[in-house]
Amino acid sequence: MALHVDIRNCEAGEVSDATLFTLGMTCMVTGINRVTAENFEDFLARVLFFQKTIGNIANRPFTRDDLTPFIGLTANTNNETEVAWLKRISKQAMEEIRREA
Numbered sequence: 001m002a003l004h005v006d007i008r009n010c011e012a013g014e015v016s017d018a019t020l021f022t023l024g025m026t027c028m029v030t031g032i033n034r035v036t037a038e039n040f041e042d043f044l045a046r047v048l049f050f051q052k053t054i055g056n057i058a059n060r061p062f063t064r065d066d067l068t069p070f071i072g073l074t075a076n077t078n079n080e081t082e083v084a085w086l087k088r089i090s091k092q093a094m095e096e097i098r099r100e101a
Contacts, residue, residue, distance in 0.1 A: 001076070003028075009072030022058050024075045026067075029057055031080030031088070035073045043067070046085065053093040 003024040007015065015023075027033050030046040044064055051061050080088070 004076045006074045007070060007072070009074075010070050011072070012069035023070060023073060024077065026057050026062070027073070027075035027077040031078060031085040033075050033077045033079045035067075035071055037071055040068070040071050042082070046082075050089060053089060054096060 003021070005020045005024040005027070007020070007023070026047060027035075029050055030043055032039060032043045032046065035043050044067060047057065047062050047067065050057065056062075
């Protein structure tokens with residue numbers, strides 16, 4: 001399935017294809033496929049948690065300022081509850097730790 005990212009409802013302006021791809025990957029990583037004003041803090045928290053446990057999604061850490069313009073973004077990725085997401089990310093982190101040990 002192709003990755004589709006829609007930023008028409010965002011205030012980000014024009015972005016590169018690489019940025020769109022990274023945003024789509026961020027939605028996959030966070031388990032949030034629709035970023036709204038209501039769930040932005042959860043989205044940001046998941047991004048920051050992922051960066052602290054697994055590593056950066058992009059070539060540098062994301063910040064609130066990087067992601068705020070993309071409120072309104074949608075992607076054709078899975079949506080996960082926080083519990084399911086934490087289970088998946090914890091498993092990934094443990095696998096990474098075992099590889100490095």
